[in-house]
Amino acid sequence: MATQQTQVLGRALLTPAVALLFIWMIVPLAMTIYFSTLHYTLMDPESERFVGLENFRYFLTDPAFLTSLQNTLVLVGSVLAITILLGTPLALLLDQPVIGRSVVRLMVIAPFFVMPTVSALVWKNLLMHPVSGLFAWIATSFGLTPIDWFTDAPLFAVILIVAWQWLPFATLILLTALQSQDEEQKEAAEMDGASALSIFIYLTLPHLARPITVVILIETIFLLSVFAEIFVTTGGGPGMQTTNIAFLIYAQALIQFDVGNASAGGLVAVVIANIVAFFLVRVIGRNLEA
Amino acid sequence: MARKVTSRRVWVSTGAAWLFGFLIFLPILWMVLTSFKSELDAFAMPPKFLLFHWTTENYATVQERSDYLHHALNSIMVAGGSTLIAMLIAVPAAWSMAFAPTKRTKDVLLWMLSTKMMPPVGVLVPIYLIYRDFGLLDTRAGLVFILCLGNLPIVVWMLFTYFKEIPKDILEAARMDGATIGRELIYVLTPMAIPGLASTLLLNFILAWNEAFWTLNLSTLDAAPLTVFIASYSSPEGLFWAKLSAASTLAIAPIIILGWFTQRQLVRGLTFGAVK
Numbered sequence: 001m002a003t004q005q006t007q008v009l010g011r012a013l014l015t016p017a018v019a020l021l022f023i024w025m026i027v028p029l030a031m032t033i034y035f036s037t038l039h040y041t042l043m044d045p046e047s048e049r050f051v052g053l054e055n056f057r058y059f060l061t062d063p064a065f066l067t068s069l070q071n072t073l074v075l076v077g078s079v080l081a082i083t084i085l086l087g088t089p090l091a092l093l094l095d096q097p098v099i100g101r102s103v104v105r106l107m108v109i110a111p112f113f114v115m116p117t118v119s120a121l122v123w124k125n126l127l128m129h130p131v132s133g134l135f136a137w138i139a140t141s142f143g144l145t146p147i148d149w150f151t152d153a154p155l156f157a158v159i160l161i162v163a164w165q166w167l168p169f170a171t172l173i174l175l176t177a178l179q180s181q182d183e184e185q186k187e188a189a190e191m192d193g194a195s196a197l198s199i200f201i202y203l204t205l206p207h208l209a210r211p212i213t214v215v216i217l218i219e220t221i222f223l224l225s226v227f228a229e230i231f232v233t234t235g236g237g238p239g240m241q242t243t244n245i246a247f248l249i250y251a252q253a254l255i256q257f258d259v260g261n262a263s264a265g266g267l268v269a270v271v272i273a274n275i276v277a278f279f280l281v282r283v284i285g286r287n288l289e290a
Numbered sequence: 291m292a293r294k295v296t297s298r299r300v301w302v303s304t305g306a307a308w309l310f311g312f313l314i315f316l317p318i319l320w321m322v323l324t325s326f327k328s329e330l331d332a333f334a335m336p337p338k339f340l341l342f343h344w345t346t347e348n349y350a351t352v353q354e355r356s357d358y359l360h361h362a363l364n365s366i367m368v369a370g371g372s373t374l375i376a377m378l379i380a381v382p383a384a385w386s387m388a389f390a391p392t393k394r395t396k397d398v399l400l401w402m403l404s405t406k407m408m409p410p411v412g413v414l415v416p417i418y419l420i421y422r423d424f425g426l427l428d429t430r431a432g433l434v435f436i437l438c439l440g441n442l443p444i445v446v447w448m449l450f451t452y453f454k455e456i457p458k459d460i461l462e463a464a465r466m467d468g469a470t471i472g473r474e475l476i477y478v479l480t481p482m483a484i485p486g487l488a489s490t491l492l493l494n495f496i497l498a499w500n501e502a503f504w505t506l507n508l509s510t511l512d513a514a515p516l517t518v519f520i521a522s523y524s525s526p527e528g529l530f531w532a533k534l535s536a537a538s539t540l541a542i543a544p545i546i547i548l549g550w551f552t553q554r555q556l557v558r559g560l561t562f563g564a565v566k
Binding site: 011013101116121132254 | 299300303304306307308310311312314315316317318320321324333334335336337379380382383385386387389390392398402404405406407408409410411412413414415416417418419420439442443446471496499500502503506507516517520521523524529531534535538541542545546548549550553556
């Protein structure tokens with residue numbers, strides 16, 4: 001029962017945020033659309049001219065686009081799979097009575113706070129270095145040949161680093177959800193002789209469906225634009241093996257200075273993200289009503 | 291009998307949890323250990339785990355040679371500044387949506403979130419050119435501005451989630467007693483909103499501190515925060531593991547500690563209350 005006075009005040013208080021976000025959304029987007037129709041390189045600003053949809057044709061038919069789209073999907077998909085398939089058992093484990101649980105939890109969530117540039121450097125040099133890295137030593141101790149991660153499996157190496165950073169997020173959210181599960185229902189099922197496995201399948205898993213959706217959707221937004229990990233470790237290479245869409249557009253804009261083409265790529269990225277956003281907004285919108 | 295089984299179960303899950311926790315924490319632990327080694331020990335094969343000559347030399351070197359403090363100060367100012375400004379804009383907005391909702395409130399909230407889904411790389415070119423033309427490249431003000439806008443939707447959402455949980459009855463009681471909006475705000479709302487405000491502030495400080503895309507692309511030296519400072523260690527000539535580890539440890543220590551303190555609120559903030 002808001003009064004007339006609060007209504008007016010409310011609108012006044014809301015305006016700055018709405019106005020700023022509107023400008024933030026519309027100005028760069030409009031400029032990107034404009035640039036995407038130009039032949040425009042920073043190397044030769046004089047050659048600027050209108051080319052219509054030429055940049056889009058060029059960007060979309062460039063084999064680099066398909067490779068980077070594929071890398072993006074593999075990266076997002078693998079990290080999602082790893083974080084959920086490992087995060088769920090980890091959350092279940094942390095939900096058990098564990099001595100020193102708060103310390104374990106601090107260790108588990110720590111990677112989430114490590115800045116991407118740091119985790120990329122530490123993984124690349126201290127862990128994955130083919131000669132002096134910790135992993136190389138572990139491999140040799142077991143009589144195996146150390147893997148030269150960034151030469152032999154560069155995309156997998158990036159996936160491991162990103163998954164390590166996001167595993168805590170999935171675990172933490174699933175753990176929070178588990179702690180709100182109805183204990184009486186579980187106890188009743190146990191009394192009726194249900195096995196741990198069937199309790200998990202019929203009670204716990206359905207309970208986790210919503211938090212898992214939330215994890216998938218939120219991680220997807222962030223994973224679609226993974227940049228620092230690639231920038232610091234591989235620079236997109238070797239060849240195109242670790243170039244995702246975000247890095248491809250970055251390379252075109254700030255390494256090749258091709259603004260027109262990069263802008264077309266940027267708009268393609270916006271469209272891809274919005275397809276994802278469509279689903280996200282629907283799920284979160286539904287939760288808003290609950 | 292039942293008790294024995296239970297306690298064995300506790301031991302098994304404790305062992306497994308500690309093992310996994312340790313494995314996940316290992317890269318950070320290894321980084322911290324390496325930061326106390328000499329460069330020679332850092333490269334040693336087989337690796338030296340605890341039995342090495344402990345030294346704080348690397349921290350001193352990082353401090354003096356690479357001007358760590360300059361970048362740390364930039365991080366604090368950029369992350370702090372963008373968070374504070376975002377809060378100043380978001381608190382009134384979230385307040386009005388939570389306490390004076392209209393039919394369009396839900397749409398506005400969803401629209402705000404949708405701006406977060408615009409991938410930064412999609413608008414990098416125009417932002418870069420605007421910044422170049424206005425002389426904002428490599429300035430703290432420029433970074434504060436962009437991080438503030440980037441985090442604003444999340445700040446509004448978090449605050450909205452917290453404000454909505456403040457019981458309306460108390461507000462109505464205060465209004466019945468004739469409290470003005472000003473008094474209501476100061477004596478009733480603010481005390482109840484402080485935990486939410488604090489955790490929003492902290493989470494956004496963490497996000498801004500770790501933000502790498504804009505900081506790497508829009509700053510080089512003067513305004514460069516720790517993300518850029520650390521990235522400079524990726525060049526072969528900058529690569530000394532012990533010093534890299536010391537610099538990394540310095541860069542993440544404050545934020546990890548902050549994160550640990552705010553972990554509970556963090557979950558709620560990041561999921562917008564969708565998971566209780």
